[in-house]
Amino acid sequence: SATRTVAAVDLGAASGRVMVGRVGPDTLELTEAHRFPNRPVQVGTALHWDVLALYQGVLDGLRRAAAEHRADSSVIDTSAVHSSAIDSVGIDSWAVDYGLLDADGALLGNPHHYRDPRTAPEVIERVWHQVGGVEALYRTTGLQHLPFNTVFQLAAAQGSAQLTAARTLLLIPDLIAYWLTGTLGAEATNASTTGLFDATTRTWSPRLAKAIGLDPALLPPLRAPGTLAGPLLPEVAADTGLGPNTRLAIVASHDTASAVAAVPATDPEFAYISCGTWSLAGVELPAPALAEDSRLAGFTNELGVDGTVRYLRNVMGLWLLDETRRHWQARGLPADLDALLAQAAAADPFTSLIDPNDPRFLPPGDIPGRIRRFCDDTGQPAPATPGAVVRCILESLALAHRHTLRQAAARTGRTLTTVHLVGGGSNNALLCQWTADALGLPVIAGPAEATALGNVLMQGRAHGLVADLAAMRGLVARTQPLRRHEPSGDIGTWDRAARRVGLT
Numbered sequence: 001s002a003t004r005t006v007a008a009v010d011l012g013a014a015s016g017r018v019m020v021g022r023v024g025p026d027t028l029e030l031t032e033a034h035r036f037p038n039r040p041v042q043v044g045t046a047l048h049w050d051v052l053a054l055y056q057g058v059l060d061g062l063r064r065a066a067a068e069h070r071a072d073s074s075v076i077d078t079s080a081v082h083s084s085a086i087d088s089v090g091i092d093s094w095a096v097d098y099g100l101l102d103a104d105g106a107l108l109g110n111p112h113h114y115r116d117p118r119t120a121p122e123v124i125e126r127v128w129h130q131v132g133g134v135e136a137l138y139r140t141t142g143l144q145h146l147p148f149n150t151v152f153q154l155a156a157a158q159g160s161a162q163l164t165a166a167r168t169l170l171l172i173p174d175l176i177a178y179w180l181t182g183t184l185g186a187e188a189t190n191a192s193t194t195g196l197f198d199a200t201t202r203t204w205s206p207r208l209a210k211a212i213g214l215d216p217a218l219l220p221p222l223r224a225p226g227t228l229a230g231p232l233l234p235e236v237a238a239d240t241g242l243g244p245n246t247r248l249a250i251v252a253s254h255d256t257a258s259a260v261a262a263v264p265a266t267d268p269e270f271a272y273i274s275c276g277t278w279s280l281a282g283v284e285l286p287a288p289a290l291a292e293d294s295r296l297a298g299f300t301n302e303l304g305v306d307g308t309v310r311y312l313r314n315v316m317g318l319w320l321l322d323e324t325r326r327h328w329q330a331r332g333l334p335a336d337l338d339a340l341l342a343q344a345a346a347a348d349p350f351t352s353l354i355d356p357n358d359p360r361f362l363p364p365g366d367i368p369g370r371i372r373r374f375c376d377d378t379g380q381p382a383p384a385t386p387g388a389v390v391r392c393i394l395e396s397l398a399l400a401h402r403h404t405l406r407q408a409a410a411r412t413g414r415t416l417t418t419v420h421l422v423g424g425g426s427n428n429a430l431l432c433q434w435t436a437d438a439l440g441l442p443v444i445a446g447p448a449e450a451t452a453l454g455n456v457l458m459q460g461r462a463h464g465l466v467a468d469l470a471a472m473r474g475l476v477a478r479t480q481p482l483r484r485h486e487p488s489g490d491i492g493t494w495d496r497a498a499r500r501v502g503l504t
């Protein structure tokens with residue numbers, strides 16, 4: 001049957017990659033063309049993304065993808081233009097962060113990192129006041145409160161020369177798409193993470209923009225995922241070797257939306273954890289749940305594919321482990337992941353536990369030191385060895401997974417039966433097993449590359465080769481290797497641990 005070859009650009013907080021996918025009604029294959037580090041840069045007190053380095057990585061990856069996938073041609077191509085077999089390019093990344101363009105379309109400064117400290121409590125309180133209260137903001141946006149939501153970042157930038165000069169706001173994937181094609185747009189799933197998007201009408205909320213003193217004209221027209229957009233700019237086509245016929249495909253550009261679209265679930269009532277830098281844990285709903293109990297429990301209503309709602313909460317995720325390893329490595333200490341996981345498996349259980357979502361763990365820095373202080377503050381022994389630190393992180397994440405999914409189920413009247421854990425965290429067998437043990441439920445682990453697969457599948461939709469969300473998920477289930485973790489051990493020990501750290 002017909003297939004297409006597409007490039008999926010997937011930018012994560014720690015690394016970016018360009019993957020080549022082959023997709024068709026019965027085909028879903030993924031190979032990595034290029035992977036490159038994403039290293040945030042601290043300038044004074046500000047934390048920025050190095051967005052040009054990321055763009056360079058994207059171009060390098062597209063060049064490799066084009067070189068590895070030349071169109072078959074029986075005639076010798078004498079025109080200097082080579083044609084590539086890549087039919088389209090789709091881009092996804094983490095949410096909420098943005099670049100600003102001036103009236104000439106030039107980027108104004110480096111985008112800030114969502115872990116930048118400028119969204120101070122007084123900035124947040126001012127926004128709540130301007131929009132008529134935190135409850136009203138939630139009723140419109142359905143967005144869980146996170147200090148780095150775009151609306152707060154923009155409020156922190158209010159009055160700055162950059163924001164004053166800005167004419168267009170582009171979320172990170174839309175900025176990369178602009179550089180590749182010269183076209184402006186705001187992909188809808190990612191727009192839903194800004195705090196300037198109406199969860200009910202599924203459009204920008206000019207009212208909220210005005211309330212915080214932002215010109216609504218900054219917000220570009222929305223684009224729905226699953227469609228094809230313009231061709232690449234001639235210079236980009238020439239530089240990368242992609243052909244004049246390679247199109248931009250609008251995918252679910254919020255990485256979590258792409259990952260949830262690629263959950264290999266057959267039961268519509270499935271629960272998921274998209275586990276990478278963050279653990280995004282929740283269920284899928286047909287419409288937003290905007291009542292106060294959802295707000296108070298910290299649940300978000302972000303837009304998914306085909307109008308679905310991702311009803312989930314952010315759990316601090318493997319950031320805790322990755323940042324711990326970065327801290328150790330910078331001090332010349334051993335940080336090999338497999339060795340640390342083996343030490344964690346051998347360490348004593350439930351010695352030290354943290355609430356992963358404690359705000360002290362959000363900024364970059366000395367996570368092991370902050371874990372020690374959390375333990376001091378809560379009358380627990382601090383982890384005494386690297387293996388104990390890693391065990392503390394993973395057991396605490398398993399408890400937070402359990403807490404979040406049980407709350408999601410309680411608020412939506414669902415019964416949890418199995419849990420799909422997708423993303424890079426699905427490779428962490430210890431975390432998958434402890435999540436299964438803590439919940440007393442089977443965990444189906446994989447695919448690790450759910451986000452890139454979701455990106456490729458939406459491009460398949462745009463080319464008319466994949467019918468709908470159910471077909472996407474069925475294709476993942478049929479083609480990708482998955483691992484099943486049955487719950488084991490005594491769930492009572494997890495119940496007691498959960499009570500100790502307030503995650504009941």
Ligand code: LRH
Binds near residue numbers: 095114254255
């Ligand atoms: C995961 C993610 C998540 C957002 C965070 C900023 O990569 O997109 O859904 O909350 O990054």
